[in-house]
Amino acid sequence: MSDVGVAEIPVDEEERPVPPQPQPVKSRLLDGPILRTLLSLAWPNVIGLSAGTCVVIAETSYIGRLGVEALAAMALVFPCVILMMTMSGGAMGGAVASAIARALGAGDRDRAGTLASHALLIGIMFGLVFMLGMLIFGPTVLEMLGGRGDVLTHAIAYTQVFFGGAVLPWLLNTMAGVLRGTGNMKLPSLLMLNSAACQIILGGTLGLGLGPVPQFGMRGVAAGALIAYTLNIGVMGWYLFSGRARVVPKLLGLRVQWAMFFDILKVGAIACFSPLQSVLTISILTHMLAKFGTAILAGYGIGARLEFLLTSIAFSIGIASVPMIGMAIGANRIARARRIAWTAGIAAFFALGAPACLVAIFPDLWVNIFTDNATVRAASHQYLSTVAPFYSFFGLATAMYFSSQGAAKVLGPVLAQTARLIYISVCGWFLSTHAATAQSFFWLAASSMVVLGVLSCSSVVLTRWGPRDAKPEIRPALSAAD
Known part of the structure; x- marks a missing residue:
């Protein structure tokens, strides 16, 4: 029998250990019953989002006490606020959750952590874009929407404070997206409840001037929301960076990778x-x-x-x-x-x-x-x-x-x-x-x-x-x- 054409395999190559490949994680999200798992993840979100509805009702109630002009001003600003919140929470937040989940599904936790870091950078950048855009062009936009006189004045006052801190809601919703990507729906929803309670209390107190607190009007209502966001960013940031989450964002020695940005933005930018x-x-x-x-x-x-x-x-x-x-x-x-x-x-x-x-x-x-x-x-x-x-x-x-x-x-x-x-x-x-x-x-x-x-x-x-x-x-x- 001829040996021609048969390649010899060196012993050291044959015995060299094969590096372990990432293995998909085993979890109820991958292997559990679909409907039961879906509903168990959905119900905390229902409670958290219902709290957000309560905030809208409460804000409408106490802003009405500031006068008809303030109520009309809030109606004028509301579409801009909703647009930013849905973009940061639903569109980009969903994209972040998707990228994290796909990395975990492939068993690559290192990639998930790197994606989380890049997601935070994206949240900060988009927050800065909204901040600069509304601070520079906000008065013109509000006037185009029909704002006049005292209504426009109240609307601008709210816009200057709320969108001056636009990075905060973007950062908060990005962190929530990271946690949701790991399958953790309870903590973001619990913090939504906490945020709703803080917004109602702080917004009402600062806006109406309850007790020893002076009345700041629409600026106070906006400031109450930003303070609530800041408190929840602190809690969520501590949870993420303490290692209690399945994904820990990598900040020390982080090297910016455009592929990571693309993995998130190919979904989020379109969404x-x-x-x-x-x-x-x-x-x-x-x-x-x-x-x-x-x-x-x-x-x-x-x-x-x-x-x-x-x-x-x-x-x-x-x-x-x-x-x-x-x-x-x-x-x-x-x-x-x-x-x-x-x-x-x-x-x-x-x-x-x-x-x-x-x-x-x-x-x-x-x-x-x-x-x-x-x-x-x-x-x-x-x-x-x-x-x-x-x-x-x-x-x-x-x-x-x-x-x-x-x-x-x-x-x-x-x-x-x-x-x-x-x-x-x-x-x-x-x-x-x-x-x-x-x-x-x-x-x-x-x-x-x-x-x-x-x-x-x-x-x-x-x-x-x-x-x-x-x-x-x-x-x-x-x-x-x-």
């Missing part, structure tokens, strides 16, 4: 367009309904408050799916990742649909909280009976958005939001030029939610989540001599 488009969509629809008078606009506003409340439920379910899907993607378990996405979508669909349909049938359960004006009540009944049954599609779209974040494939749901924006703009323009009634615009709002839900689901179906199939290796044909 930031979703809240931006959502705010723009609401603004366009509000502008179109304003021509029908105060009663219709107020009725729409009452319905929009219900949408805001129910969206927090969809957010809770969606953000809970991010670490589950991220870890499954990191461990290359694509089929499980997709099952998690559809489970989250169905759960969000019914979680929003059930209470929304109840309110559509019995609208006074919700309307009576806000008004006893007969005209406004009639407009609210009309809006809720038309639109509320379709909130379930909005919940479905929200779940698909966060699931796609977990898979690092968020472009599809963002384009679905773009399609909804175009749909409302074009159809709204058509209705406006054909003397349509307010009811027609309510149907436009309802149908746009169906469009958003269907397109978001379609994007998940059509987008490849796993690695592309490798091409088979082409081997040369054996010759007869071989």
